[in-house]
Amino acid sequence: MQAFWQSKSLTQLSPQEWDQLCDRCGKCCLQKLEDEQTGEIYYTDVACRYLNLDNCFCGVYKERLEKVDACVNLSPQDLKAIDWLPDTCAYKLRYYEQPLPAWHHLVSGSMQTIHQQKMSVAKRVVSEDNVGPDLEERIIHWVD
Ligand code: SF4
Numbered sequence: 001m002q003a004f005w006q007s008k009s010l011t012q013l014s015p016q017e018w019d020q021l022c023d024r025c026g027k028c029c030l031q032k033l034e035d036e037q038t039g040e041i042y043y044t045d046v047a048c049r050y051l052n053l054d055n056c057f058c059g060v061y062k063e064r065l066e067k068v069d070a071c072v073n074l075s076p077q078d079l080k081a082i083d084w085l086p087d088t089c090a091y092k093l094r095y096y097e098q099p100l101p102a103w104h105h106l107v108s109g110s111m112q113t114i115h116q117q118k119m120s121v122a123k124r125v126v127s128e129d130n131v132g133p134d135l136e137e138r139i140i141h142w143v144d
C-alpha cells in the first residue's frame with residue numbers, strides 16, 4: 001500500500017497530511033536577498049527570530065502569519081509561482097511529482113535524519129536578532 005504522500009496529489013491532502021509533509025528543513029525561514037537586475041535569489045545564514053535553531057521548528061507556528069510579515073502560508077496553488085523555495089522542499093518535490101528523499105522523516109521514520117544528513121539549517125545559522133544589518137555579508141551557497 002502506498003503512503004499518503006505517494007497516493008494523493010497535494011490538493012488531496014488533509015491539513016494534517018499537509019503539515020506532515022513539511023520536512024522542517026528551516027531553509028524557507030532564512031532571510032533572502034534578490035538581485036534586482038537578474039531576479040536571482042540568494043539565501044543568507046540569517047534565520048527568522050522564531051525559528052528554533054536546533055530543531056528547525058517554528059516557535060509561533062499558529063500565529064506566524066500575524067507575527068512575521070514575510071512568513072507565507074503555503075498552499076498547492078502557490079507552488080508554481082513561488083521561485084524561492086529550495087529544490088529539496090518536500091512540497092516542491094511533490095508538486096513536480098518527485099519522490100521524497102531518503103532523509104525525509106516520512107521515509108526514514110525519524111525527524112532527526114534530516115539534521116544528521118545536514119539537509120536542514122539546524123546549528124548552521126544565526127538568529128536575525130544576533131546579526132548586523134548588512135545581509136550581503138551573510139550570503140550562503142549551501143542551500144539548494
Ligand atoms: S514565523 Fe515561523 S514559519 Fe514563519 S519564517 Fe519565522 S520561523 Fe519560519
Ligand code: SF4
Pocket residue numbers: 021022023024025026027028029074085086088089090091
Ligand atoms: S523548505 Fe519546504 S519542506 Fe523545508 S521547512 Fe520550508 S516548507 Fe517545509
